[in-house]
Amino acid sequence: MLRAGNPEARLSGVRRRALIAGLGAVFAGVALAAWWQRPRLFAAGYDRLCASAERGWMGERRAALLDAARGTVLEIGAGTGSNLDHYPPLERLILSEPSPHMRRRLANRAAAAGLRVEVLDAAAEDLPLPDDSVDTVVVTLVLCSVPDVGAAIAEIRRVLRPDGRLLMIEHVRGEGRVARAQDLADRVWPHLAQGCHPNRDTAAAVAAAGFSRIEAERFVPPERVGPLIPHVAGTYRPA
């Protein structure tokens, strides 16, 4: 047995502390690297994260919505290209996406599907397109994440032709206890999910920006957390 004061005991204590400090440093380094790389990790994990919803309810919602896409279509925040499988034949498809990690996956997916698309490095708040130049704007799970939702919807309105359509699927603010839970989640969630705000009242923002609803359905996804994240799927036109 080694007694306190014994040089060997002191050495083993020093070794233990050094080991703990080393492991702590490695853990902190990995956590810091993951935090630094989170846009890349978010893009890399996105399809896997959404796979089951895409095979089921979300894929069905996308297909039903995008059937109405016509003419020159601008999809904003196109991500990894989850909508690409669901478009009907189009005159022109423009995909805007500000994240380089998402954009690389988007371009690869479009190329693998043999689609002729234009991929733009652009944020919703500043679209490099002329006024009244687009027949259909598509946003799916994007307006929750844009830093300035008012500016984004104003830009959508600017580029959309007066007889154009906005096609949208977004998760939205709930009511009562659901809204309160979303407000609570909003303190943490945007830091984990690339700026996504669970409590944003996107349908109200679209209406306030001067869009009228042609048809829209509010629904709760058939998932365990579905009631906490009500969605709206709808078609709108400039009022």
Ligand SMILES: C[S@@+](CC[C@H](N)C(=O)[O-])C[C@H]1O[C@@H](n2cnc3c(N)ncnc32)[C@H](O)[C@@H]1O
């Ligand atoms: C949750 S993902 C949705 C991707 C895709 N629209 C979908 O339906 O799967 C949110 C996307 O919005 C993009 N985004 C974030 N801020 C944006 C902005 N200011 N303008 C346009 N897109 C933005 C992100 O880069 C990301 O690709």
